[in-house]
Amino acid sequence: MFNLFPLFSANTAIFNDAPQPWQLGFQDGASPTQEGITELHDSIFFYLVVICFGVLWVLSSVIVNFNSNKSQLVYKYANHGTLIELIWTITPALVLIAIAFPSFKLLYLMDEVISPSMTVKVAGHQWYWSYEYSDFINEDGESIEFDSYMVPETDLENGQLRLLDVDNRVVVPIDTHIRFIVTGADVIHDFAVPSLGLKIDAVPGRLNQTSVLIEREGVFYGQCSEICGVYHGFMPIAIEAVTPEKYLAWIDSQA
């Protein structure tokens, strides 16, 4: 939630692209989708706080002022109060309308069809992910395919994140419209990467499409988000976003 600026360098920011202990807010966004989601959340949160204060104020006023020790007067025959009923109907309606505007705006923005520049196919297995890059094939007619397993705790090197780091990351270029085609190989999984605003079910027999545009370099972590068996919590996702040049070099090395 907070950017930490090291004291010795004002230009280096450390972004929160993985879950932090006791974290309250979202991870730092790296795509327009996630930035939109964070902004929508913040604007709804404003109304949430106002309503919370209002309700707590009324509740505490009633408890403090009208408890049995304080006041014996009770309006037994109060059947209606037109003005207050108007207020507490119209005000929530207005609040809902105020929330609906940015919500629908984001929803339709996320739904915009943008022709992608590359496609990455993702298949969820029990209990790992496999990736295919088939936009280009090498001389043998094969596309780039690899599996991505979590690094077991016993094999973690210094600096690696427990339950998040994988042996083979998904390498993609920044500033490129990427289409992910997600499916499941056995049971339903879910491909989720919070920093990129990605969450899409991986269903066997179905190809779910989602798009992302990554705005900065970095490694973005996510975890399977649909219960899929004993190791559901141990099949993470790591997307490494690099410059287009490094991406092409990586493609060359894989082919």
Next chain:
Amino acid sequence: MADVELKTAPADFRFPTTNQTRHCFTRYVEFHKCVNAKGEESDDCMKFAKYYRSLCPGEWVEKWNEQRENGTFPGPL
């Protein structure tokens, strides 16, 4: 490196929603219809080949190829 252009199967207005299963299947069928009509080596068909390869998981393509060889492929070839 700067003149390398990344291309993939374009967004198809016939399949505007999240579920792209039919999109992959249609491209596969279109390729094989094209091959049946124009022959294996035709360049026009390579476009469809690239599209279905980009969209369809390798396992699905292998399964469909087997089905075509067996004569059990459930598509309008």
